[in-house]
Amino acid sequence: MNLDPPLHSAAPERSPAALFSRYYTRRAEELWPRTDDALDSLARYALLPHGKLLRPRLFLLCVAALGGDLAQASVIAAALESHHTASLVHDDLIDGDAERRGRPSVHARFGTDQALLVGDALVCRSFADVADCRGEGLAPQLLLDIIVLAGNTGVEICRGQLLEDRMRTDLACGLDTYLAMVTLKTAALLRATCRMAALLTGADPEITAALTAYGETLGVAFQMRDDLLPYRGQDVRSQPGKPMASDLRNRRPTLPLLLAVERATPRQARQLRRLFLRGEGRRARRRLTALMHELKAVEAAVGMLDAYVETARTHLNRLPDTSHREQLHRLTYAMSTS
């Protein structure tokens, strides 16, 4: 599974993805320069080296697919990633995850207060950056629309994280609650990312609706894929630094677990619950995984993820047929398990 193919394989160093990576790095260095100020250092540590840049890449691909101007869209793409990074910093703090992108997370390296404050600062900076990008020739009203969408999305993400918190330890919460939570916590930002591209390019209502639905479906698929990582050996190697045991340590009812409960006999359900609540130990984890495979819960989760990927691709087909749409298809397909 490769989420980061060069957008133009012919000349990777000049591909939009490579160009954006350079732009993003330069911009982060400019916004948070190498001074002895504590906040600048913290922000640089949180932002650089950057991750896969999924959200800005998705945004720029959608903009390109609708014939928009990539240079104009770059400030917004960078702000999206910066806001997302802030939410990861706070998320790691909440989950007690000590690693991120193969190195210590901000709170593990610098402390709780530091992680809290740099997250706050990154969010504020991202709103200011969008509001301040008049130089790009974007209409003030459009920028306000984007800010409203980003703000409301930020609220939705928090709503989702609180719902997740409430679901903790509750293996009986059910699939509907899980989907409601994922739609807020993870899918809201991908939905907003795609919708912003439609706003920016002045797309008609039909295309805007299709792209919004695409983003949301892709977002749910993305979380499902994330839930599946601990059960799929080959992904462990491709995700260095991902805290594999975090979901279990935080007693989080993920998709494969919830599907296992649906398929279990009452006796197996009690056993699942006992092993799930024990969580921490390797032996309990091995037995839990074995029981889930026995119940074919991982296969069921894979099937569900693939169905979401297919739905996402259907939404995508309502966009004009361009090479950029093709790249969006490839990016979407990379979420799947085949």
Place this chain on the structure above:
Amino acid sequence: MNLDPPLHSAAPERSPAALFSRYYTRRAEELWPRTDDALDSLARYALLPHGKLLRPRLFLLCVAALGGDLAQASVIAAALESHHTASLVHDDLIDGDAERRGRPSVHARFGTDQALLVGDALVCRSFADVADCRGEGLAPQLLLDIIVLAGNTGVEICRGQLLEDRMRTDLACGLDTYLAMVTLKTAALLRATCRMAALLTGADPEITAALTAYGETLGVAFQMRDDLLPYRGQDVRSQPGKPMASDLRNRRPTLPLLLAVERATPRQARQLRRLFLRGEGRRARRRLTALMHELKAVEAAVGMLDAYVETARTHLNRLPDTSHREQLHRLTYAMSTS
């Protein structure tokens, strides 16, 4: 000291302050309705019942003093208070302060994750609210300017909180570092509050500069007054719920302490440092306070605060002479100690 006089004493229930209090309460109830959603409940708890509303009141007074439209300004005033509340919620978390406005702080009542997330949500909502208040007839470009200012100010506040964190336990940090920290942590938001009023009313550059300088000076005075509270008996009663021992518990070098160190003999300085680092115990606190009074550090801090209040009033005098300016003078004078 009374920071909350009715703006028009003749008909207090119809005074701008009383009207805004009702507007703010209604708006918070609308934005965060009584559902069983965890975020709505948390946000209502954080926002209501509201505090003194110093920032929105200051903002509305400045708008009125410049002949602006108060109804138009109300959304922005509410967003200012909501952003400020978010920073208090995170601040209480950082400082481990269990009380706010005479009742448990958000993290003490609901938990750390909840305080973190509701703070994040309030910030996002406040940006969306400002961007979304086109209905008030405000120009999009003006709203963008206000968002840039609010975002940059949010970053400055975090910078100040990190500087404060770095100063912790350091009684030798010096007055310049203290003033730099206070200017960022506390004064930045009051400066932005006043500057926004100038932006909103399209004030000329001279008035804008005067009002900006006024806000910053008032902000520094506000923090100095806060630093002095634990040493001034009469204020303790008028500030129910203010965690009086927080500064000492957090080993924070406040203005009176720094002035005591400046005035101390080497032996007294060592003693101050020892008592300051011990902090927690009542006996150490009593001895510390006695030593500070002996060094006339509290009087020196009072003198410094009064000088800032006077400077603030000088800036204010560059505004047109109106009854609103007179009210700003009274509000400013209420910060002083006389």
